[in-house]
Amino acid sequence: MPDKGAAAKGGSKKDRGSSKASRLKKKAKAAKTAGAKGEGQGGIGSRQGRHRDRNRGRQKELSTSAYWELLEANEGEDNWPELEVDAATAELEAIVFGRRPEAADSKDAEAPSAPGEPRKKKRRKGAEAGEEEEEEAEAEEGEKEAPAAKTVWEDPDDVEMEVELNSRVRLRKMKRDQAEEKISGVEYVSRQREWFVKLHGSTPQWAAATAEAEASGSESEAETPAVPSSRRLAAPRRDGALQPTEISVKILKEVSIIPGQKKGPAIIRALQFHPESTLLLTAGMDKTLRLFAADGEENPKVASCHFKDFPILEASFMQGGNKVLLTGEKKHMWGLDVPTGEPFKIKPLSAQVQNRYFGLTPGPEPSEEPGLKSSKMFVVLGDLGTVMVGDLATLMPIRTLRMASPGVATAFAPGRDALYTADSDCNIYEWDLGTGRCRKRIKEPWATGITCLATSRATQRHPRSLLAVGTPSGNIDMFDVGGEKMPREPFKNIDNLTTSVTGIRFHSSGELCAGFSVEKKDQLRLIHTPTMTVFKNWPANTCVKRVSAHSFAKSGGLMAVGNDSGRVFLYQLNHYEVDR
Secondary structure: OOOHHHHHHHOOHHHHHHHHHHHHHHHHHHHHHOOOOOOOEOOOOOOOOOOOOOEOOOOOOOOHHHHHHHHHHOOOOOOOOOOOOOHHHHHHHHHHHOOOHHHHOOOOOOOOOOOOOOOOOOOOOHHHHHHHHHHHHHHHHHHOOOOOOOOOOOOOHHHHOEEEOOOOHHHHOOOOOOOOOEEEHHHHHHHHHHHHHHHHOOOOOOOOOOHHHHHHOOOOOOOOOOOOOOOOOOOOOOOOOOOOOOOOEEEOOOEOOOOOOOOOOOOEEEEEEOOOOOEEEEEEOOOEEEEEEOOOOOOOEEEEEEOOOOOEEEEEEEHHHOEEEEEEOOOOEEEEEOOOOEEEEEOOOOOOOOOOOEEEEEOOOOOOOOOOHHHHEEEEEOHHHEEEEEEOOOOOEEEEEEOOOOEEEEEEOOOOOEEEEEEOOOEEEEEEOOOOOEEEEEEOOOOOOOOEEEEEOOOOOOOOOEEEEEOOOOOEEEEEOOOOOOOOOOOEEEOOOOOOOOEEEEOOOOOEEEEEOOOOOOOEEEEEOOOOEEOOOOOOOOOOOOEEEEEEOOOEOEEEEEEOOOOEEEEEEHHHEOOO
16 A cells, blocks of 8 residues: 555655745745846857757856756746856856857857747757757858869969070970060960870860869869879770861870981881781881881880892882882892791892882782782882782782883772772773773873872771872872772862872771871871861971871871981870770
């Protein structure tokens, strides 16, 4: 049985709390009547969001312990006594609630709640309240607009520095006016960047600031790294067709003909990549043939062979790169066995003595034209319009063709067993290699002469077979030879060269063509064959000078350029680049 007396004596816990609260309220009211100052009613909560209202009046008679007892007894009540907090109490609140002691008197303190308004949700005290404030502050900062990405590093000395453009040859190329002598450091840096873009075709992705970031500042520093990372750059896109207007080209290390010397011993007359690798052949009037492993970094020399009393005018890989045939200013030809490095002399290809052999042209590669007999042949020109067709396996003559005038150039027809030849009277012949008969002869209508011929087979990227004809005026005439017979007129004339065309080379993809002239500096043009337009960003102001020879690698995107100073420059066509 519960003790009713005890229950009556002590009462319930709730009743005791209410009674105690009533006594404290009466005591506070009496103290107020006795002369308390400051009757403003406010809230206990600080900037941490304290939910209890408190009085800002002065009440010295009420002790701190009684005040806390009142708080506990009136949890959730709306009517609070008007109390005043002294300095000691404010300091105690700062320790307990984590706020500054002067927060109660600060102008930034929260406004008191109006009577009758619902009380705010209870918040956590101390360190937890501080963490919430930090999270809210971070969220507000995140909503603000991030600053624009700025230049990683700028040298303040660039503004005061002056660069004399006449002090070095390299600096003279940066002149925009011949009268210009000095430029500021800032302008010098700007022109260096322009020079880099001219040489390489574009600015690297890690060095190019996007226009949007500079204009709107929408990218944060976390999204735009200040310096390039060590990860490998993304490879250029190689699955699409080559785009016109501009071509991306990277300068690689120059091929050193003679170690330690900038210039070579003689003009580069022959320059060709191996059909199955990046082995590079060079030859010239110094009577020496050299082979280099063109990797764009070291380009070491693999082998060389000197031909006594035989200045080399032409040299070309044959039989899939196993042999090299050479012509010069003599009445005979030479050859080189590439695997063994042994030279050999070729017997005369005609019963009639020829003063010299020239116009050396190999047949199409067996890998590209496997079903053609012409892939096992080669052709050279002789005196008085003689065309000699030889067999690559035996190096013996197959048949001799004859034109009406002295010959100037030859080229094998793409896709069929036929041969194109040109004479000094602007006549172009089409020969059937099976019968040896002339199928058609036309007169070049727009030319005063013919200097060279080149052909390109139809490919997936360029489904048109082409015959390119170089002229002394610098024009390159393009014929569509995909039909059964050769057309009488070219469908396109490219007139970007101003001097006699020395040579024409097609890329294996069929969508790129190079035409060059040795008679004037920087006369090298790259042509986009699908649109028949010249790339406007090539040539840049490079030091190739007078181009005498040119070659495209079958794969890998390498391009070699030889000049009259005996130098060989190497370039990377980024569109065709592959991992080597």
